[in-house]
Amino acid sequence: MTGNLLLGGGLTAALAAMAICFAQKIPSARAVKIIAIVSAGFITAASLLLWILLFENDFSVEYVAAYSSTTLPTIYKISAFWAGQQGSFLLWLLIHAIIGAVLTFRRTQAAALGIYFLLQSVLVFLVLAKSPFAEHSAQVFEGVGLNPLLQDFWMAIHPPIIFVGYALLAVPFALSLGSLLTEAASRSWLEEARHWTLAAWSFLGAGIFIGGYWAYKVLGWGGYWGWDPVENSSLVPWLLAAVMLHLINLARKKSAVLAQAHVAATFTYALVIYGTFLTRSGILGDFSVHSFAGSNIGTVIALANALVLIGGLMIILVKAKQLPQGELYKSYGEASFIILLSCLLLIFIATIVWIGMSMPLLTQLVGEAAAVDSDFYIKSTSPIALTLAALMIYTFVKFGRTISLGGKIAHVGFLAMLAAIVISAQGETVTQEFQPRTKVSIAGHEVIYEGQVFQEDERQKFYVYTVDGEAIRALTKLHGNGTDAAREPAILKNFGGDVYIAPHAAQIDSVQELMLTKGLFAMDGEFGYVFEDAHIDYDEHNQPIQATAAITITDGETEEVIHPLIIVTPDGGTSKSLEVFGGKRRVRLTGISGDLDKARLEILPTYEKLSAMPITSTVSTKPFIWLLWLSVTAICLGTLLAIRKF
Amino acid sequence: MRKIFLIVLLVGFVVYAGFNLAESVTPYVSIAEARASSSGVQVKGLLDKNFAPMQDGDEFNFSLLDETTGETMRVKFDGIKPDQFDQAYHIVAVGKYTAADETFHAKKLLIKCPSKYEGQKPQA
Numbered sequence: 210m211t212g213n214l215l216l217g218g219g220l221t222a223a224l225a226a227m228a229i230c231f232a233q234k235i236p237s238a239r240a241v242k243i244i245a246i247v248s249a250g251f252i253t254a255a256s257l258l259l260w261i262l263l264f265e266n267d268f269s270v271e272y273v274a275a276y277s278s279t280t281l282p283t284i285y286k287i288s289a290f291w292a293g294q295q296g297s298f299l300l301w302l303l304i305h306a307i308i309g310a311v312l313t314f315r316r317t318q319a320a321a322l323g324i325y326f327l328l329q330s331v332l333v334f335l336v337l338a339k340s341p342f343a344e345h346s347a348q349v350f351e352g353v354g355l356n357p358l359l360q361d362f363w364m365a366i367h368p369p370i371i372f373v374g375y376a377l378l379a380v381p382f383a384l385s386l387g388s389l390l391t392e393a394a395s396r397s398w399l400e401e402a403r404h405w406t407l408a409a410w411s412f413l414g415a416g417i418f419i420g421g422y423w424a425y426k427v428l429g430w431g432g433y434w435g436w437d438p439v440e441n442s443s444l445v446p447w448l449l450a451a452v453m454l455h456l457i458n459l460a461r462k463k464s465a466v467l468a469q470a471h472v473a474a475t476f477t478y479a480l481v482i483y484g485t486f487l488t489r490s491g492i493l494g495d496f497s498v499h500s501f502a503g504s505n506i507g508t509v510i511a512l513a514n515a516l517v518l519i520g521g522l523m524i525i526l527v528k529a530k531q532l533p534q535g536e537l538y539k540s541y542g543e544a545s546f547i548i549l550l551s552c553l554l555l556i557f558i559a560t561i562v563w564i565g566m567s568m569p570l571l572t573q574l575v576g577e578a579a580a581v582d583s584d585f586y587i588k589s590t591s592p593i594a595l596t597l598a599a600l601m602i603y604t605f606v607k608f609g610r611t612i613s614l615g616g617k618i619a620h621v622g623f624l625a626m627l628a629a630i631v632i633s634a635q636g637e638t639v640t641q642e643f644q645p646r647t648k649v650s651i652a653g654h655e656v657i658y659e660g661q662v663f664q665e666d667e668r669q670k671f672y673v674y675t676v677d678g679e680a681i682r683a684l685t686k687l688h689g690n691g692t693d694a695a696r697e698p699a700i701l702k703n704f705g706g707d708v709y710i711a712p713h714a715a716q717i718d719s720v721q722e723l724m725l726t727k728g729l730f731a732m733d734g735e736f737g738y739v740f741e742d743a744h745i746d747y748d749e750h751n752q753p754i755q756a757t758a759a760i761t762i763t764d765g766e767t768e769e770v771i772h773p774l775i776i777v778t779p780d781g782g783t784s785k786s787l788e789v790f791g792g793k794r795r796v797r798l799t800g801i802s803g804d805l806d807k808a809r810l811e812i813l814p815t816y817e818k819l820s821a822m823p824i825t826s827t828v829s830t831k832p833f834i835w836l837l838w839l840s841v842t843a844i845c846l847g848t849l850l851a852i853r854k855f
Numbered sequence: 856m857r858k859i860f861l862i863v864l865l866v867g868f869v870v871y872a873g874f875n876l877a878e879s880v881t882p883y884v885s886i887a888e889a890r891a892s893s894s895g896v897q898v899k900g901l902l903d904k905n906f907a908p909m910q911d912g913d914e915f916n917f918s919l920l921d922e923t924t925g926e927t928m929r930v931k932f933d934g935i936k937p938d939q940f941d942q943a944y945h946i947v948a949v950g951k952y953t954a955a956d957e958t959f960h961a962k963k964l965l966i967k968c969p970s971k972y973e974g975q976k977p978q979a
Contacts, residue, residue, distance in 0.1 A: 560872065579883060579897075580881060582949065589872060589876075714936070
């Protein structure tokens with residue numbers, strides 16, 4: 210409730226700032242500065258409140274119950290903030306609002322600020338449409354917790370960086386429309402827009418690349434890019450932002466390109482919102498690897514998208530006559546022509562990715578939904594990307610001396626990235642079953658699967674391999690009930706490239722289950738079990754916390770008594786396995802009936818047996834993959850460096 | 856002259872992209888439609904519990920059940936049994952049906968789990 214009020218305050222202030230900006234002609238008046246800071250202050254307060262709720266385990270808030278738990282490590286409570294849709298929108302809004310406050314201090318045109326605060330108001334609407342502060346209808350005493358996949362350092366930084374990119378892209382869009390609204394023919398906005406676009410391109414790129422590195426290193430999907438709609442939806446604005454950047458640069462010298470720069474600014478930001486719509490509205494539920502579960506926020510985002518695209522294009526159309534006309538280029542050998550042609554190729558690539566990711570939506574409109582496979586993207590974009598690379602090399606050789614140092618680094622980085630994408634794909638991939646401690650030769654490497662190592666607390670285990678004499682481990686995070694939650698690959702890094710091993714799920718024979726009745730004897734073939742007693746602990750609200758059973762196990766000669774327990778969680782309960790008779794048996798309590806008369810016990814394979822089991826693994830080589838990480842770093846740093854002019 | 860250059864380029868791109876698209880689109884169809892189709896499709900269904908899923912070397916076999924019609928179809932996936940296959944509540948098989956062996960040859964399986972995020976991992 211308080212959170213929504215704070216957001217309401219942020220909205221009111223943003224609307225007020227917008228109204229003042231549109232009403233006045235003097236840029237960055239004092240009132241605007243103050244109101245912008247007030248709006249950002251409210252939004253920051255709302256964000257801090259969400260963090261406080263997460264840290265205090267306030268499960269009366271739906272979002273906290275859905276993405277956090279009392280057992281979640283503190284560090285991940287920070288990133289649980291943006292684990293879900295509602296929180297990630299709030300994060301976007303927070304960054305947008307802070308940038309907005311900064312803008313008021315930079316002699317930004319009043320009309321541009323007005324547009325920016327209009328966008329800020331729209332973002333607050335989006336957050337309020339599906340608020341992270343919504344309260345639970347039922348009483349909950351423990352949260353679901355953060356998905357183990359997301360409990361990772363890279364997950365902590367990947368979304369914020371992407372959202373910094375998105376928020377920064379609002380600035381050139383606002384500057385473009387602001388300039389059109391006041392003096393359409395003016396080119397004075399270009400210099401400022403160039404700085405912000407460079408920063409946006411660098412951050413959005415960094416966000417995308419970090420996502421790719423995370424997928425490669427942690428998720429074990431075998432690669433860094435899967436052409437998933439969520440990935441594509443950030444790639445398209447990044448490609449268009451590159452087009453905008455070059456058109457802005459060109460327009461500073463050639464007034465005839467001004468119209469194109471305006472159009473690029475509108476399309477880039479519209480595609481940011483469109484990507485959000487596609488991945489957050491739930492319409493891709495059947496098609497995307499990691500879109501968010503269905504929600505009714507789609508209409509609100511669709512309206513925001515229409516506002517940005519139609520609003521932007523309308524303003525451009527109305528002012529089109531006032532925009533400077535003229536020749537775009539004189540000859541085909543000229544730098545302007547090559548840059549414009551390269552921009553066109555980038556637009557082609559962006560269009561292909563856009564068509565591919567929108568296919569389920571587009572086909573739904575005319576009939577049955579359909580999707581494209583990832584071959585479509587690779588097949589269609591490769592020839593265009595190759596042509597682009599050729600054009601870039603030509604430009605570099607011919608006009609290289611006019612490019613700034615940062616620009617040089619970024620362009621070389623881009624070319625190296627294209628090369629690394631092709632080279633790293635030339636490796637071999639083999640999937641086969643590995644018997645423990647048996648040497649296998651794959652793609653010029655000697656691979657031995659050594660077995661599994663379990664950690665005491667049953668929260669993670671490792672698959673251990675030896676590759677060319679070096680031991681590498683693949684981490685698998687486990688659910689509370691001991692089943693695999695997230696399986697990471699084992700990677701051996703070499704100068705020649707990585708050896709990448711992704712273990713697959715062990716084919717465990719069917720787990721035996723015993724239903725025990727109080728006081729009665731039951732056998733699992735080797736051991737006998739008697740369910741002696743059980744009790745349930747309640748908290749002060751009379752809600753069950755945990756259930757404990759007492760079970761006697763016998764091998765015919767000696768007896769052992771165990772006290773397994775189930776801890777109650779919102780989605781049922783979790784329990785750990787217990788070893789008896791020195792590890793000869795491993796059992797897990799999975800249920801106790803309400804009248805405490807029956808207990809369900811799982812008979813699990815022993816750790817020893819698990820470790821000796823063969824494991825199917827996919828082994829692949831990734832030649833010179835480090836070149837990819839190096840080149841994308843060069844792209845981002847070079848772009849940042851280019852903000853300062855040399 | 857310059858306009859012509861641009862038009863040629865644009866038309867070329869549209870033809871090129873359209874051609875690639877027509878080749879790559881895999882429509883979502885029912886089991887009956889998949890049987891009738893000779894091109895790549897996506898079929899969504901449940902696991903047919905009457906047929907035990909089986910990993911056979913590099914191939915994974917199972918039977919897909921159409922929720923609405925109750926029709927079943929053998930599926931041969933060119934790969935390893937995906938994670939969380941056993942917890943799947945929906946399976947989407949991407950591939951092509953071959954009449955010769957009355958089997959759907961899947962190059963990709965998408966597993967839909969009831970829990971958020973998890974298991975919707977593409978198996979390339």
